[in-house]
Amino acid sequence: MTTTRRSLLAGAGAVAAAALLDKTAKAAQPAVAGSPRGLILANLRGGLGVKMGDRILDVARAAKKFGKKVPATTDAVIAGRDVEGLMAVVAGAAASKQDLFIDEGSAQFGPCITNPEKIIMLGFNYRKHAIEAGVPIPTAPVLFSKYNNALNSHGGKIPLPVKAAKKFDYEVELQVIIGKTARDVSESDALGYVFGYATGNDFSARDLQYRDGKSSQFLIGKSPDGFMPVGPWLVGAEVVADPQKLALECRVNGEQRQSSNTNDMIFSCAQIIAYASSIMTLKPGDLISTGTPSGPIHYKPPEQQVWLKAGDKVACSVEKLGELRFELT
Numbered sequence: 001m002t003t004t005r006r007s008l009l010a011g012a013g014a015v016a017a018a019a020l021l022d023k024t025a026k027a028a029q030p031a032v033a034g035s036p037r038g039l040i041l042a043n044l045r046g047g048l049g050v051k052m053g054d055r056i057l058d059v060a061r062a063a064k065k066f067g068k069k070v071p072a073t074t075d076a077v078i079a080g081r082d083v084e085g086l087m088a089v090v091a092g093a094a095a096s097k098q099d100l101f102i103d104e105g106s107a108q109f110g111p112c113i114t115n116p117e118k119i120i121m122l123g124f125n126y127r128k129h130a131i132e133a134g135v136p137i138p139t140a141p142v143l144f145s146k147y148n149n150a151l152n153s154h155g156g157k158i159p160l161p162v163k164a165a166k167k168f169d170y171e172v173e174l175q176v177i178i179g180k181t182a183r184d185v186s187e188s189d190a191l192g193y194v195f196g197y198a199t200g201n202d203f204s205a206r207d208l209q210y211r212d213g214k215s216s217q218f219l220i221g222k223s224p225d226g227f228m229p230v231g232p233w234l235v236g237a238e239v240v241a242d243p244q245k246l247a248l249e250c251r252v253n254g255e256q257r258q259s260s261n262t263n264d265m266i267f268s269c270a271q272i273i274a275y276a277s278s279i280m281t282l283k284p285g286d287l288i289s290t291g292t293p294s295g296p297i298h299y300k301p302p303e304q305q306v307w308l309k310a311g312d313k314v315a316c317s318v319e320k321l322g323e324l325r326f327e328l329t
Contacts (some may be wrong), residue, residue, distance in 0.1 A: 036083055037179065037195060037236040039090065041074045043110040043153075044102070048072055050090055051233060055101040062089040062100045074234050075115050078179055078195050078284045109154040112198050112231035113177055116287040119146040119228065120276060121202060123218070125291025126264045132299045141267045141275050144218040146202075146228050146289075154232035157329045158203060160310055161224045165205035168308040168328070171292035172250035172258050172316040174243065175200040175230055176269050182282040190273035193282070194237045199324040200230040200289055201250070201316050206298045206307075229316075229326045230287070239320065243269045246319040248293065253313055260293030 040051035048071055049056040063070040068085035071077045077086065093100050123142035124130040130137050152158060160168055179195025202222060209221025222228075240246075243262060250258035267275070272288060282288075297305050308314070308328055316324045 034087060035236070035238060036077050036086065038238040039236050040239060041077060041112070041196070041234045041236070042107070042232055043074055043112055043114060045108040045110060048074065048077070048086075049102065049107065050086075051104075052090075052094065052101070054104060056104055056107055057090065057093050058100055058102050059086065059089060062093045062096075065089075065096070065098060065100065066092045074113055075285050078113075078177070107232075109156075109232045111151040111153045111229075112234040113285060113287055114151065116148065116177075116285045117283045118280075118286045119148065119150070120286065120288045121146055121218070121222065122267070122272065122289065122291035125266050125272075126260060126293040127266055128260070128264055128294040129292060129296075129299070130266065132294045138266060141272050143276065144222075146219075146223045149225050150223050150228035152226040152229040152326060154229070154324050154326070156226065156229055156326045158226040158229070158326060159329050160308075161205065162310075164224075165208045165221075166307065167206040167298070167305075169204045169206050169297045170250050170252065170257065170308065170314055170316075171202040171204060171296055172248050172318070173200050173202050173289045173292050174198075174246060174248060174262055174269075174318050174321075176243070176273070176288040176290060177234060178273075178282045178284055178286040178288070179237070180284055182273060182277040185274055185277045187270045187274040190270040190277075191237065191243075193273060193277075194243075194269070195284070196234045196236045197240050197243055197318075197321055198230050198234050199232075199248075199316050199318040199321045200228065200287075201314065201324065201326070202289055202292060203227040203229065204296075204298075228289075229324055231324055233322045235321050246321070248318045249316065250295070251315045252308065254315075257297075258293055258295035260295075262290075264293060265290065 042049040048059040069082045070085045071082045121144045175198040182193040246262045312328045
């Protein structure tokens with residue numbers, strides 16, 4: 001019976017994943033040709049990439065052809081460096097007959113953002129997740145942080161710190177990347193400060209997070225090396241439009257573990273930005289991970305808690321933002 005159930009779950013997960021990726025493929029097209037917030041960007045091992053259909057523009061190669069100075073990373077794009085050159089090569093490449101593209105299947109990705117000043121995380125920001133965790137619905141966003149050492153990429157590997165922990169867990173999350181300095185911004189204006197969005201996973205070591213029993217040690221449970229995969233794409237805010245209507249999923253070895261929608265968030269992206277900016281200055285490139293929906297291992301009954309292990313493959317999808325895949329070692 002168990003094998004049959006798992007097979008059914010895996011099949012259902014695959015069907016759902018295919019449907020979600022089909023939505024992503026149809027939606028993931030640049031919305032505004034003249035704005036970097038209308039592009040779908042990636043940090044590749046060889047430099048900046050722009051998704052155009054099912055291929056990726058090699059921006060550095062296109063820059064040589066068109067004689068333009070271009071940014072080398074998404075961080076530089078957000079900072080506004082050489083953006084005119086970027087938009088020129090994107091326009092030129094669309095009309096060029098030269099092969100300036102990389103096949104998506106052979107691309108090697110880095111994290112879609114590489115040097116955020118702040119990585120701001122949220123706890124218990126989905127209503128159904130708060131209910132399954134048995135915690136009161138928060139009256140204000142629950143904020144904590146990760147460090148840059150945790151950043152990881154699509155296609156990356158997470159080296160499990162097995163000398164320190166054993167209980168490893170997944171958490172698919174929508175990532176918000178800030179595009180300009182924000183301090184004391186209103187909720188109504190907040191989304192105007194967003195450069196773009198990405199798929200991410202708040203990977204966790206639960207025995208570190210809860211090593212003192214009821215006292216939660218978020219930082220040590222969530223900041224080991226590689227515990228923040230993000231990408232593959234940094235999708236411009238103008239492509240996404242409304243971040244509160246996005247389906248999201250997490251699958252482990254093909255079996256669906258999480259399935260929800262950002263409309264279940266307790267605090268919307270705009271509310272999170274307004275709240276955080278009332279406390280601290282948000283800088284261009286800052287990453288806000290908006291919380292996970294129901295379904296992580298930690299919140300299951302003890303007899304159902306089968307923790308992740310080396311060799312497991314995790315895949316996360318957020319509608320319009322693409323699939324993030326990584327492996328545990």
